[in-house]
Each structure stands twice: as C-alpha cells, then as structure tokens.
Amino acid sequence: MSFEKNLREQVEAAAAAGTALSIQGSNSKSFYGRMTRGEVLSVNQHKGIIDYTPSELVISARAGTTLTELESVLEQQGQMLAFEPAHFGDNATLGGTIACAFSGPRRPYAGAARDFVLGVNCINGKGEWLRLGGQVMKNVAGYDVSRTLTGSLGTLAIMLDIHVRVLPRPENEITLQQACDVETAIQRCSALAAQPLPVSAACYLDGLLTLRLSGMEQGVQSAAASIGGDTLANAARFWQQLREHQLEFFSGEQPLWRLSVPPATAPLPIEGDTLLDWGGAQRWLRSEQSADTIRSITEAAGGHATLFRGGDPDGEIFHPLQPQLLSLHQRLKQTFDPAGILNPGRMYREL
C-alpha cells in the first residue's frame, strides 16, 4: 500500500474515532508552539526529491526530505533556498520547516518561506488528498492555499509533497561590521534598504552592526566600498550561528521572545537583552518580563510577539488574535479538519 493511501486511511480512522494526531517529521521543532497531545503520525519516512531541473528554479520534494539533503543537492547546482531557513536540528525536514514558516537572515531582502512555496500536495483532516498550487511561479487558479498552509503548524493539513522556488546562490558575499549604537544601527538599516544596494542580511548585537552583501563580484565590491566597515572573516559561520541560535546570546535558560515589528521601530522599552535581525524587523529578546507587558508594548509598535523558547507549552505561545480573526481561524480550521484531529492546540488553544 502506498504511503499516501496508508496515511489517508489512518487519518480517516482517526477522524472517525476523534483521535488527535501529532504530526511529526524529525521532531526537531518540538520546542516550538504549544503542546499537542495526540498519537504520533510520522511523515519522516516520506522523503526524497521528486523533481529538480535547475533551470526551472523549482525543486519538488517529499515533506520528510532533510534540509541538509536539499541544500546539498541545490548547492551542487549553484542554487539555494533563498529564505535561508534555520534547521534547529541535524535532521530537520522540509515539511517541518514549511509548517513552521521559519525564515533566516536573508528574509527581508529575498522573501520569506511562504514567498517561495509554490504548491503543496497534502492530506486534510478528512483524509482527502489535495493538490494545491503547483510547480510554476505564476499561478492564480484557485485560492492560494499552499501559502496559507505555510506556518499553519500542521493544524490544517498534513503536507506530503512541497514545490519550492529556488534561486541562484550569490557568486560573492562580503560581510562588513560597523560599531554604532542601536538607534544608529536601526536608522542605517532603513537607509541602506531604501537604496539599490545588494544588502542580503543585517543584524545588530553588542554594539556591532553586521551587514552582508551578496551578488556578482563587481557589484558587491563597489557596494562594500561605499558602505564601509571592517570585513568579517569566517562570515558564513557567523550567519549560520545567528540562524541556528548558536550565538552566545541564545544560550541560557531565560525565555526567548521573537518580536516581529516594522523594521524602523525605535528600541522597545522592554527590560532584557535584544538582538536585531532582518534589518530591525525581527528582534530576539531575552527577558523575564510578563507576557502581557511584552505583547502590549510590541503590539503598540505595530508588531506581534512569539514566545519562541522557554515558555509554558500549555500557555499562549503566539500573539493572541482579535476575536473576529480568531473565529475566522476556527471556521477555516473546520473546513480542513472538521473533527479537530490535526495537531490540535499546537498553534492556539482554540484551533
């Protein structure tokens, strides 16, 4: 029996019995989101690249394919996942990454995970096999459900095959560092992003603004000369450690918050240590302040706050939704998963 057919039967049976299912790839993201208590449904064995013609700029792979395998296949052809996802584990899978919508340092300049998802084959909570989106970049047939599944934490459907747009790897990268205070760093990130410069990452930590430039050699060199700063050796390792939360900043037991705010937002008056990524749009915060305080200050700045690590897995991890939006979320969940069996409560208690 094929994997899909078997899985469909499992889901149908679970829906009939009202058995909650906890969808799992390599289980590297179990720290993220709320606790879901259900029978483990593994998609880890559903792996492998289905189709990859480099000149199409698309790779199709099964959800259980590891990011490491994907990235190595792409690298051999001079291409990459441009949203630069964090792995958070040796065996991180494509499916888990898309379900969490993790995007790394290149995100503000190249796009987020959802921007690169072209299509998904999935099984909804009724055990129906659905092909949504497709393998081509321009496609407006039907609602754009595959992007909506991106970041839905497995609460709407079980993703099986994913079509992802890929991009050429930059031929050249230079990382520059400039010493400045945080206000200056935020202003500089905004100013640089408003100019036609090949900036591909910008973060600020401990008095240092670190900027990455990517492109063809001439373009990168001339931009580096105009921006200025000290060249950072071993830069690839720095960006990887930032992406994977392996910098010193991320160690220790204090709760780790992810604040998503308009990039030019001035430093927020919240006690704790902050690391700015995404040119100011993503701020990592180590803080013991109350969730209410952190959320209300972030919300007032036009953003939202996620308790990324170290929170109570039965509490609220994600920023609460407005009542009308929450009820729309519930109605949407109902259309995919009327029995409420797919990762119940993983994102919000009510979903």
Added chain:
Amino acid sequence: MSENNFTTILQKHLPQGCVITNAEELRPYECDALSAYRQLPMVVVIPESLQQVQTVLRLCTEHKVPVVARGSGTGLSGGALPLDNGVLLSLAKFNRILDIDVANRTARVQPGVTNLSISNTVAAHGLYYAPDPSSQIACSIGGNVAENAGGVHCLKYGLTTHNIQALEVLTIEGEQLSIGSQALDAPGYDLLALMTGSEGMLGVITEVTVKLLPRPEIAQVVMAAFDSVDAAGAGVTAVIASGIIPAGLELLDKPAIDAVEKFIHTGYPKNAAAILLCELDGTQADVSAQIERVNRVFMEAGATDQQVSRDEAERQRFWAGRKAAFPAMGRLSPDYYCMDGTIPRKHLAHVLNQIGIMSAAYGLPICNVFHAGDGNLHPLILYDANKAGELERTEELGGKILELCVEVGGTITGEHGVGLEKINQMCVQFNAAELQQFHAIKSAFDADNLLNPGKAIPTLHRCAEFGAMHVHHGELPHPELERF
C-alpha cells in the same frame, strides 16, 4: 426580494448620487476588460466612505442580495462581471494614498488608487511599487490584490502576493478585519495569501499596505534575435541556468514581431523567428557584468543578432514594441482573444509547437508575446466575432491551449485570474475534493455565498456538465459524480 424594493432600500440608506439605477448609466459597468461577457447589474453603488460600504454589505447580507466588487474594471477574465440580481459595488472613489512610510518602505493606500500612481507618488523618495501589470496606468491596487496581478517584472520581483504587507477587509456582514501587519509577518494563518488572488469572493478590500522597493540604479535591455522559437526557448533556459535572474525576460514570435513592426517600427530584426527582450537591473557594476554574461549565453544558444540598450530612451524603445504588441494585433484582426497559461519552462518549445498545430487545425492565427522567463504564455488568438461561430471556436481553441498547459504540469491562469472565463478549465486542473475544499473556504468567509458568486471556483454540477462534452485522456473527469 424584488429589484425595485432593494434599490429603494439602498437609496434610503445612502446619499442620492451613490446609487445608480438607470440603464444608460449602468451600461459602463456591464463588463470588465473581457468584453465578450456582458451583463447589466441590478444596481450600481459607488460609496464614498467606509461606513457606506459597510451599509451596502449589511443590507446585502440582510436581504440575501449578491454583490460584485469592482475596481477599475481592467480585469481580463470577467471577474467583475455583474449579476442581474446583484449589486455592483464600485470602489472607484477610494482613490487616496493615505500614508507613505519611507523608513519602513511601505505605503497605505485605498483600493481604488491606480497601480502606477503609487510608484509615481513615491518616486521622489527613490522608491517604487514593483508589480507592473500592463494595465498599470488604469488598474486599481484593490483589483491587483483580488487578482494577484503580475506583470513583466515578476520573474525577479514577484507577484502582488510578494509585494503587499497588510489589508483592511470588510466581510460580507460588514465586519472589519485587519489582515497581515505593518511588520513583515503576522500571527495566525497566512490570510494575506488567502485573500490575494481570491477574486472578490472572500471579502471587500478597503485598504492595502504595499511594500516599496528602492528604484534600481540602472536598467538595461538586451534584445536578441533567434532563427527559431526553439532556439529562443533554449536561450531563456540558458540565461536562467547561468545564475542570472533577469528583471524581465520576454519572447515575441515572428507573427508578433511583424505586427509590431507594421504598427510602430521599433527596429526589431524583421527576419528573426523570435526575439527575446532581457532586462537586467541593479547597480551599474552588477548590470554591466550581467550583460556580458547574457550576451555570451545568448550567443551560445544561437542568437543571430544582439543589441544592448545604450540609454534610457533606447531601453524604452525596445520595450515600446512589446507594449504595443496587443494594440498592433488589434490592427491585424477585428478581434483577438488573449490567453494566460503558465507552464514549466522546459516544455516551452513543445507547447509552442503544439499551439502552432492547433492554430492550423482551427484555421485561427495565433501569435505569441509573453513572459518567457516565468513560463507565462499569452497566446493571442485572432478571430472575427462577426463571423458566425468564430467566437465559440476561438473559446474552444483557447480552452484546449489551457488544458495543454495543465497536461505539462502548468496552470490555466498565470496572472489574469479565473473569473468566469476559465471556470470550466478549473474542472480540468482540480478534482472534486479540491474544488469542495475551495468552496468550504469560501463559506468560512461568506456562508451565504453572496460575494461574487459563481466566479473562480466551479460547482461540481458545472464540472459534470462540462465533463459530459469533454473527455480528458479518455478518462471521464469526476467519475464519482452522477451524469445528467
């Protein structure tokens, strides 16, 4: 509810000038840019305030009257085609740019603002709004979001969905929803993606926050001539395989080149079987390096002639032909029908050859001017609507072309939307469970099916009827359905 009664109720709740009922004034709203489909609406409402839009939606909900939202009416798939028992809700008066946030590179705009006016307004800051559908001088941003509009530069800069950050939306009950956020993402499901391209079926957009990009330092175009369409197709693949993402990469075939040259004399090489226009943008240093590589790649792919735009005037001249292609066709033929399928690029040569064969079989000329870089075909079928049966044969040929696109792993619409035009082909691309899922999503937003009903997603009943005359690969589509 009878027509007169509901119109009277609308008039009671709205200022006099907002409600249009006489046939002469309804006439301009009878179709969008797909003028083959026409229908006078029961009534047109042109509200001036958010409260008035809410009033219209609440009344429609209360009296179960369907409503079709309309921006500038430039859509090409009949998405804004009115209903004879429904309200046509024009958002044309929502035409203000509300805020430009230079530091965060966003602009908040009302839905009736035209695409091009956003870029014009923010130009002083060195910024622009990237998606540039060919109707950008007239089309509204609300319509762009509803259709997930593309354009010549999507290959590098993406579609509307990649270039917006937040929406204010009214539900059919008149309830306001804030979707997306002023940050780069928002908590919960990605409803921004779901709303974009939903063809007015899920809500009425009342405000859009668009992303702005820095205007590139320079843009230059390489024009390359090839002696076969296959060679040009190979050129497209080769340039992308070389690691360059051009800002735009367009193909014109021989009939298109001939038509354009007769019309405006852009200096396209007349003996070429196909030409590619490859635009590169970025910093001066980057663009120079890219041009060098593109020239080499095209030469290796068999280009017979290459020119690089030397200045902005020449770049505009190279593009002028591409932009004039559709009006040029209009001079060659009384009518033309523009298709919009997307295919994986590797099937370009095969699909173009098949289209040529079908064109001959139907006796209807087709020319091809399209976004080759992202595999988005726009075959133009030339026909004469005054000849009995020719429109029907044209639509049938168009349908066959779209089915070919699906067959090779593509889609029936790249950027024009399904609307009413391609609703039958949706039955070819999607199966019953998928269509049911789409209908269920709609009902989560619009339980009474009042927002633009009958568009974009076909009923299974319709698919069964379409299937009865349409057998795909010898298999009946939707074998699970009863046949009528």
